[in-house]
Amino acid sequence: MELKEVEKVENISPEDFKRNYYDKMRPIVIKGLAKEWPAYTKWNWDYFKKIVGDKRVGLYNNVKSDAYTPINTADDYKTFGEYIDMIKSGPAAWRIFLFNIFEHAPQLTKDFSWPEQYMRGYVKRYPMLFTGGQTSITHMHFDIDLSHIFHTQFLGKKRVLLFPNEEQHKLYRKPFEVLSLADFSNYYENNKTPDYEKFPAIRHAKGYEVILEHGDTLFMPAGYWHHMEYLESGFAMSLRAMQKSVAGKLKGAWNLFGMRTIDTVMKKSSPKWWYKYKKNKIDKSAQAILKNLN
Numbered sequence: 001m002e003l004k005e006v007e008k009v010e011n012i013s014p015e016d017f018k019r020n021y022y023d024k025m026r027p028i029v030i031k032g033l034a035k036e037w038p039a040y041t042k043w044n045w046d047y048f049k050k051i052v053g054d055k056r057v058g059l060y061n062n063v064k065s066d067a068y069t070p071i072n073t074a075d076d077y078k079t080f081g082e083y084i085d086m087i088k089s090g091p092a093a094w095r096i097f098l099f100n101i102f103e104h105a106p107q108l109t110k111d112f113s114w115p116e117q118y119m120r121g122y123v124k125r126y127p128m129l130f131t132g133g134q135t136s137i138t139h140m141h142f143d144i145d146l147s148h149i150f151h152t153q154f155l156g157k158k159r160v161l162l163f164p165n166e167e168q169h170k171l172y173r174k175p176f177e178v179l180s181l182a183d184f185s186n187y188y189e190n191n192k193t194p195d196y197e198k199f200p201a202i203r204h205a206k207g208y209e210v211i212l213e214h215g216d217t218l219f220m221p222a223g224y225w226h227h228m229e230y231l232e233s234g235f236a237m238s239l240r241a242m243q244k245s246v247a248g249k250l251k252g253a254w255n256l257f258g259m260r261t262i263d264t265v266m267k268k269s270s271p272k273w274w275y276k277y278k279k280n281k282i283d284k285s286a287q288a289i290l291k292n293l294n
Contacts, residue, residue: 001187001194001202006162006210006218014117017219022119022148025221027162027208033217034152039111039237040215043154045084048235051105053081062093062137064183083131087233092133095230099129114239118219119148121242128238132158132230140171140180140227144260146252147240149220153212156234161187163207165223169285170205175278176263178255184227201286204293212236222248 008029012021021028034040058074076094078086086092102108114122132138134156142165143149161184163171172181182199188209194202211231212218220226222243242249266274 002206006208030217034215037112049081059094087133091135093136095132095136101129123240131235134233136230138228141178142225144255146222150239152217153236156232158212159229161227163225170201175281201289
């Protein structure tokens with residue numbers, strides 16, 4: 001893999017952001033954005049446990065989904081308070097994603113502001129909390145609705161690996177899914193993942209990496225692939241904004257309501273045939289990439 005560090009700035013003008021990052025679909029970390037929000041100092045485990053600790057949430061482990069499993073199927077359930085106690089006590093490879101904490105505690109929306117100076121089109125009904133225990137992993141994927149995202153880390157450290165959407169065939173994207181067939185777990189610690197023998201095109205993938213800390217806001221352009229590993233227990237919030245173009249909006253809608261439905265139906269009705277069909281498509285796409293590079 002050819003990786004660059006994501007550029008970090010304390011602050012950036014809207015004009016600079018639009019010209020050099022938004023329009024060019026390049027990620028950037030803005031360190032000063034969240035420091036202006038009450039959430040920067042107010043949000044912590046004890047505060048969340050007090051206001052939403054009794055809410056039942058789905059938990060996800062580090063096991064990468066197989067070829068036959070519908071996406072977003074929880075592996076366990078606990079109250080949010082029980083979950084917080086578990087991940088505070090030490091490494092715990094369990095995470096929560098797409099938790100709309102604001103439905104249960106709408107007062108939290110007063111603790112941050114939507115950064116509309118940088119972009120418009122936010123889906124304000126769905127700010128989302130992402131929480132993980134130390135060693136938990138969010139496997140390589142891109143967000144199905146193809147939104148632009150401001151992802152702010154509020155507690156703990158997290159390592160993020162990023163690739164533009166056009167690198168999808170080098171990453172062995174599963175057809176009709178938003179997931180990679182390859183496993184990138186602990187990619188920075190050894191040479192075992194990803195498996196370059198099995199997935200040789202990954203060697204040629206060009207992307208970015210960054211470690212997010214308290215208060216860092218990462219701009220992830222629409223369709224960016226991302227793999228996240230929690231170096232410490234922590235949580236982050238994502239603010240999503242729809243693409244400006246009609247084509248971008250339509251593609252996101254197709255992914256949500258067309259592509260995902262087809263995949264779910266086929267996994268239930270013809271799982272083995274569907275897996276073989278997709279595996280063949282993956283291999284052909286990767287081979288074409290390697291042929292063009294040689």
